[in-house]
Amino acid sequence: MESDACQALTSLIRWESSLDGLIDAASRCDRHEGPPVRLDRDAVREVLQRCISGELDILKLPRWAGAIHMLDHVEIDEVDVEMLTQFLFEVSSPELFEPITVDVCQRWISRMEHA
Secondary structure, three states: OHHHHHHHHHHHHHOOOOHHHHHHHHHHHHOOOOOOEEEOHHHHHHHHHHHHHOOOOHHHHHHHHHHHHHOOOEEEOHHHHHHHHHHHHHHHOOOOOOOOOHHHHHHHHHHHHHO
């Protein structure tokens, strides 16, 4: 069961398939005890690159970020926690910050590479 939980959370972090299915599976798994799954800059940069290239729907990025932000079993390394928490908050709340565009994605990638 634990490896399934990890896999559902990891699949969501990597955005490996339909977002609705990933969020449902990750939310179910998040309710069970299990090892935490790590979110790091590389995973976020990869998703942002795929949004920029058009492989992923950039308009769904706020939903992805919001779902990850709400999961208890997702951990962020201490060195990245401030930046990635801010990323998840800002991107999941475009109505408070700015609409998600390719330019916004590119700026976040740049911040992650130079921090």
